[in-house]
Amino acid sequence: MLKKILRGAGALALSGGLIASGAALAAPAQAVVAAPAATPVYIAKPITVSKVETDGNFYKGGVIPVSSKGCKTNSFYLKTVYNNATYVPNFRYSADIYRNGKKVKTVTFKNNTGIHYQAFCPKVKIARYGTFQLKNIKVAGSYWVKDSAGNWMRDSSGRIVTKSFSYGIGKDSSKFAYKGAVDGSLYGKKPAGSSKRTFTAKLTFFSDKYQKWVKYNPSGAKLQVKSGGKWKSIKSLKFKKGKAVYSLRASSKKTYRLYVPAKSYALGGATSGFKL
CATH class of the missing domain: 2.60.40 (Immunoglobulin-like)
Structure with a gap:
């Protein structure tokens, strides 16, 4: 009698559960875990300047003598130090030129360099003899952004994410003078x-x-x-x-x-x- 019941039964209920005869059991549903969002790491100063020099640095007392007519060209050089944690594809310096303590001109350096050549032409009153200084030096540009894992961040198009920056470098040039x-x-x-x-x-x-x-x-x-x-x-x-x-x-x-x-x-x- 027991054999007949077992053979003829289509299913057997045990403890309130149902086991299907001859059918595969369905796997329980699994929760999908999303990957953590990449965290960008921003840099306060991707560029700094270790030294500011002018042609006056190569003359005794910073005095440049003038004994012939025409414009005199002065080279300004900013020794740029890059932050190794990023890459800076473009930047540009700007600064103010002061003569005898008064601002006379704002200049912009050539893109991606720390060099600027400024002509001082005595026909222009502000460029006549006096004591000069490069002040209020600023740098602006953009740098590549990394994530907290140290990888370059990319946008939905696969391009590297960049961030703009602009700040003062906190250094002035030493004073130099043009004298007759x-x-x-x-x-x-x-x-x-x-x-x-x-x-x-x-x-x-x-x-x-x-x-x-x-x-x-x-x-x-x-x-x-x-x-x-x-x-x-x-x-x-x-x-x-x-x-x-x-x-x-x-x-x-x-x-x-x-x-x-x-x-x-x-x-x-x-x-x-x-x-x-």
Whole structure:
């Protein structure tokens, strides 16, 4: 009787469940787990500048002498340091040029370089002699974005994601100056048998305004004598039409020279000493 029941039964209920005879069991439904969204990693400063140089860095005291007419070109160089965590496909620097403490021009550097060539033409008043400085330097551009796994992020079209940036670099150039060259001479004469000595000094200066050598009448020029191994001033000379004359008496030969102080627009210096 038991065999018949087992053979003839189409299904057997056990503990309230149903097992289908001869049929495969259906697998339970599985939840689909979405991949975590890529997290972009942004960089505050993809570019920094370690050094700001101008042509003035290669002249003593940052003073560039001018002794010929025409425009003078000054090179500005920003030593760029790239952040290794990204790639910067394009960037551009801009900066302000100051003359004697006042902003006179904004310049833009060549794309993707830290180099700019600026012509200073004395025909333009703001480019005449004075002390200059490159200030308020900024950089702007774009960089490639990586995700937190260190991979380049891409958009739906497969292109690498970029992000724009713009900020100040926090560095100024050292000051540099354009000044006119000065040419001078000192002559002396002493009549035979006399203690009197007469000195004649002449000065010229290369003018930015007139673009030529002109007679120079500076204040503070002095006749000096060498005493105890040092130069000592004995007379402030008053120049008129680029010339000054002065006489003195001395009992013995001494070494004399002409000293001319530097100005904001002109170089300074001294003539070679000579005995009289």
